[in-house]
Amino acid sequence: MKEEQKKAYKRKYEQAKRKGVKFWPDIIYKDLLVSFGIFILLVGLAAFVGVAVEPKADPSDASYVPRPEWYFLFLFEFLKFVPGKIEWIGTFVLPVLVILVLFALPFLDRNPLRHWKNRLTGISIMGVVVLGMVGLTVRSVLTTPKKEEAVASTIQEKYALGEDLYSVNCVECHGPDGEGGVIAGVEGLEGVDLKSISSRDEIYTRSDETLAAIIDYGQQDQGMPPFGLAYGGELKKSEIDALVMYMRYTWDDRVELPSDAASAGAIPELSAEEIPSYEVHISRLAKRYCISCHRPGKENNNYLMGSYQEMLTSGDNADHNLIPGDLDSYLILAINGQSILDENGEEIIQRMPPTKMMKEEYIHIFEVWVLNGMPETASDAEALTVQGQE
Amino acid sequence: MAQNVYDWLDERLGLQAIYDAILDREVPKVNWWFTLGSASLFLGLMQGITGILLSVYYVPTPDHAYDSITYIMTGVKFGWLILGIHHWGASLLILTAFIHMLRVFFYGAYKYPREVTWITGVMLLIGALGMGFTGYLLPWNQRSYWATTVGTEIAGSVPGIGNIILRILRGGTDLSALTLSRFFSLHIWIFPAILLAVVLTHLYLVIRLGISNIPDEDS
Structure with a gap:
């Protein structure tokens, strides 16, 4: 900057000072007011939002989706656009460049003028950069998968x-x-x-x-x-x-x-007149005794028992597994300890569960369920009970 | 009586001179955006105070860090408030410091004669980000552990010396007790010491040069 430009600036600044105020109390008062507001905000955030509880660090759990603090999100998001091979340009060259430019800004910008109208290039570059940072942060927040289901806490x-x-x-x-x-x-x-x-x-x-x-x-x-x-x-x-x-x-x-x-x-007990439903009884029994094997990826004749639909329709023997009202349904036979043979006498289904039979009362729940046409929900089952009584 | 005490102190400490030089200054009339610097200073002080209080109970080891934070949140009286202020203060500080920088940029206040003030300001912003990065690991929870894993990996991608940087940051090839103690030491000693010196320089320059004026259209 040339000497006369410096002098011109100083003259202007002196004028501004003369038309100005005292640091104490005018400026200090404003500063204190803002600081006080921030203090109230901080206490409010601490009291009403608090600090999120996270599970303890688990180095073996590589499935955790890492997320940096929000003010690094823009960088994190930006790196997604940088191809792996030149990742170091995004992780190293660009940040260092930005920092250097920031440090050197007073020397790079030789324009002596200060009003924004006289510095449109600089202002627009900064505007684009800041908008980009905000945009990347927003994008990152929107695209990060929702926090995985909270680990069971109670x-x-x-x-x-x-x-x-x-x-x-x-x-x-x-x-x-x-x-x-x-x-x-x-x-x-x-x-x-x-x-x-x-x-x-x-x-x-x-x-x-x-x-x-x-x-x-x-x-x-x-x-x-x-x-x-x-x-x-x-x-x-x-x-x-x-x-x-x-x-x-x-x-x-x-x-x-x-x-x-x-x-x-606990598996609910069945009262004398009650008709069991998938929702209340069968799903819990299936969970405890069956889905260990009757889930995808296991040897189970493709019979899956993870949901009502699966139980009724999946498997190599889907037509025979559960037949409304028929105690010769394969499932009922199997849980009663019978193996199922095909025409050639080959065993296609062994008794279920293979290790040890279920308790008598659980087998009974399955049987009553099949006899009543396998109701899905508790209200379906109740409707059947009422009909039966009429 | 009070006057006598004041006079006695003033004669020895030069209180009047300090008042004249710092408080009783003429400064240009400015708007509310100019409060962001002092807001950052206030937040920095709050971080210092709450941070010191937290260090009473916090234990920087993988075995105890998480539990000590849980204890601060549940067992220590007003621990939740101290930790809450420290947690949220960090975010607010980054925000106010960044907007403060944008304000300085917008009014061209980094130009003569405030170039050095600007440079120290950039140092402070980077220092604040460093504090955020190192402080993030300290609770030793899933979020902090994995964010730091990725963060140090990013630092490790620097061509040539990346691996060395990674090992220096982590104190080995993996995140471990050494990483935690390094980050802890950076967070409570090294960064604060540097930041304190730079903040004082920054403030000295602000007082010496006066706050910038809002430029008019022909300047």
């Missing part, structure tokens, strides 16, 4: 989650009550005789940590595969914790499950 939710996980992952070998026995129908472990994992001997002598570690790492020499994400399984740390909690509360008679949690997962 005891009740955790227990229910543990029960579900147990049905899906454990029942096919360890049985619905952890009783063990000879494994049937599990690839690679056929015929292995498992001891009970729910006996006092077992559950009294293993701490929660030990149980979690066994599930996490597996016990390869005894055939137990690892279930933890970090070791090739499918379960997150929080899920393993829920599983352990379920086992502890269900089998360890030294601890008692809070009553509200106990009722959540």
Whole structure:
């Protein structure tokens, strides 16, 4: 900047000062007012919005969708547009360039004028950059997948989650009550005789940590595969914790499950006149005894039992599995311990569940359900009950 | 009496001179956008105060960091308020500092004679982002762990020396207890020390040069 330009600026500034105010109290007063407003805002945010509770860091859970703090989102989003091979241009060259330009701005911009009308180029460049940053931030917020389902937090939710996980992952070998026995129908472990994992001997002598570690790492020499994400399984740390909690509360008679949690997962009893429905009874029975194998990716004649529709329509023997009113439906026969043979006398369906038969009253629930045409919801079942009484 | 005490102190501390030099200055008449600098300063002070209070209970190890934060939130009286202010203050500080920079840019206030003020301001903005980045890891929750994993990976993508930077930041190849203690040390000692020095320089320059005036159309 030339000397006369400096002088001109100083003259203008002196004029502005003369027409101006005192730092104290005029400026300080405004500053304090704004700071006070910010303080109120901060207390309000802390009190009414708070700090989101996040689960503890879990280095084995690579499924977590990483998200930086919001003021880095624009950079994070921008990098998505940079091809992998030249990623370092986006991660390194550009940020460094921007920082250098910022530092050097007073020397790069030789224009002595200050009013925005006289600096349209600079103002527009900055405008585009800022709009770009805001746009990228908004885009990032909109495109980030919604926060994954919150991990179960109450005891009740955790227990229910543990029960579900147990049905899906454990029942096919360890049985619905952890009783063990000879494994049937599990690839690679056929015929292995498992001891009970729910006996006092077992559950009294293993701490929660030990149980979690066994599930996490597996016990390869005894055939137990690892279930933890970090070791090739499918379960997150929080899920393993829920599983352990379920086992502890269900089998360890030294601890008692809070009553509200106990009722959540229990299979409802059937009163004398009542007609069971998929919604209330069958889905829970299927969850506990069946879906461990009757889910995608298992050897099960393609018969899936994850939903009402699947139960009625899937599988190689879909026409025979569930026939309204017919106790010779394959499912009813199988759970009564009969294997199903084809015309040549080959077994196509073995008895179900393969390890141990269900309790008498559960089999009865299935039978009454089929006899009444397999109602789906509780209200369907109730309607049938009323009709029957008329 | 009060007058006597004041006079006694003034004779030794030069209070009147400080008042004249700092408070009783003529400055141009400006608008509300000019309060953002002091707002950032206020937020910075709040971060300092709440941060010091948090350091009483916070434990920078992977085993205890998460639990110590939970304890601050649930067990310490007004812990939720302190942590809440620190958490939200960080976001607000970035916001006010950034808009403050845009204001300075818009009015061309980075030009003569305030070039150095601008440079220290840029340093402060980058320092604040550094504080945000290092502080984000400290709660040691899923969000902070994975964001830092990705963040340090980004730093590690620098050609040539990337791997070295990554190892220096993480204290090894992976995020570990060392990463946490490094980030903790950066967050509570190294960055604050540097930032304090730069803030003081920034303030000294603002007082020495006076706040800029709003330019008219022919300047």
